[in-house]
Amino acid sequence: MGWEAVRAEVTRRIRTRVWPPGGLIPSDELVAQVFGVARATVNRALKELADAGVLERKRKAGTRVAALPVRKATLDIPVIRQEVAARGQTYAFRLIRQELDQPPVTVAARLGLLAGTPMLHLQTLHLAAGVPQVYEDRWLNPAVLPKPAPDFTQISVNEWLVATIAFATGDIAFSAESATPEEAAALALHPGVALFITERCTWGTEAPITWVRLAHAPGYRLTTLL
Amino acid sequence: MGWEAVRAEVTRRIRTRVWPPGGLIPSDELVAQVFGVARATVNRALKELADAGVLERKRKAGTRVAALPVRKATLDIPVIRQEVAARGQTYAFRLIRQELDQPPVTVAARLGLLAGTPMLHLQTLHLAAGVPQVYEDRWLNPAVLPKPAPDFTQISVNEWLVATIAFATGDIAFSAESATPEEAAALALHPGVALFITERCTWGTEAPITWVRLAHAPGYRLTTLL
C-alpha cells in the first residue's frame, strides 16, 4: 500500500461519510497501524490532502476533515512566447515605447518605492501570427539593470527578466476591464471592449523589480484543472 | 540543515549561476553528501522546486535547472458566502429561476451528455450587503439529486453541492466578457460592461454533475501569491 493508495482510501472514507466533514480523523500513528504502513507514508498522503484543502492539520489538535473545502487549483503562468508557440503560431513582439519616467503613485506604492523615483516605462505589443494578442504596460526598476542595459527591441523584457532575475517573489491579480483608448488602439479593437487583465508585481531579494499589466485580446481564457 | 535550508542553498546556486539555466545539477545522492544530509531530505527539497517549476526531474536523466521556468501559482476557489463574509458583509442570495430544460449543445457537450437530456436550469443572484455581486447561471444533472430534491430557495445550490457531492473533479476557466442584457439587468449594470467570468465544469465519480458560469460585478479581482 503506497501513499497514493492511502490517499485514495482516506478520500473514500471522507466521501462515504465514514469520516464526516468537520470531524477528527485518527492520528497519523493510528492510521499507519490500521493501514499497515509506515507513519511517513501516511504523513505524505495526509499532507497532500491538506495542501489540496481537503484536510486541516494542526499539531496536537490532530487532523480534521475540512467542513467547507476551499478548492485549490494550480495555475501555470507561461511566458507569452511559449504560449503562442504551443498553439503552433509564430511569435513576435514590438517595443512601442521605452523611456525613463515617474511612475503613477499607485505603481510606486505597490512596489514600495518613493513616488518620485524614476523608473523605466516600457510598452510592448505581443503578436501571434501577426495578430496583436497582448498589450503590455510595464514599469521596471532601473536599479536592476546591468550596464550597459540590454536592448529591449531585440529581447523582450519579459524573457530577459525570467532569464536574469531568477526566483523572485511577487503577486498576481486577474480582472476584467474595458479597453482604454490606448489599449484599443494597440490591439486594434473598439474602445470599451472587455479585456482580460493580468497585473503582476515582482520583488527581488533586495529591491522591487517590476510592475506589469497585461491586457489580453478578446477570446483569451485562463484555464486549469480543479 | 533541514530541507528548507537545502532548498534555499539550491535556489542560491541557481540564482548566482553556479548551476546555470538548462544545466544538470548533481544527483540527489551527491548533493546529499556535499550538503551533509540524508538523500530523503534532498529529495524533499528538490521535489518542491520541481513542483514550483524551477527544476525538471527525470529518472536516469537527472535533475536539470528549468531554462524558461513556468511560474506556478496556487489559486483558492472560495465559496461565495465565505468570500463575502470575509469582507465583513452580510451575504444573501436570490433564486431567480429553476426549471427543467434542455441545455445548450455547448453545455451538454462539455459535460459529455446527450444533447437532448433535460437538466435543471438554475439562475441565482448573489448579494453582498444587499448589492448584487455575482450572477450565476447553472445547469445541474438531475440524476445527482436525491428525492425529494433540496429546496434551493433555502440553501444555495453551490453550498448544497460542496456539502453533498464531495471530491469531484473538474476544470475551471477565467475570461473577460461584455455583460449580456440578462446579466446587466440582474447585476443592475449597463449592458456591455466588462465582467469577470468564471466557468466551471464538474464531474463526479460516475456522472457529470454541473456546469456553471459566474459573472462577477465590476471591481472583482482574483489574486494570489506568485
Add this chain to the structure above:
DNA sequence: GAGTGGTCTAGACCACCAA
C-alpha cells in the same frame, strides 16, 4: 544494463499548542 529519481520503512527527535 545501469544510473537516477520515487518511494517505503523503522526509528528518532523536535516544535508546536490545546487541554
Add this chain to the structure above:
DNA sequence: TGGTGGTCTAGACCACTCC
C-alpha cells in the same frame, strides 16, 4: 505538559529511461 504533526536519518527496493 503531553500528544500530535513535522522532519530527519540510514538503508532498502523499485520504476523508469537514457545509453
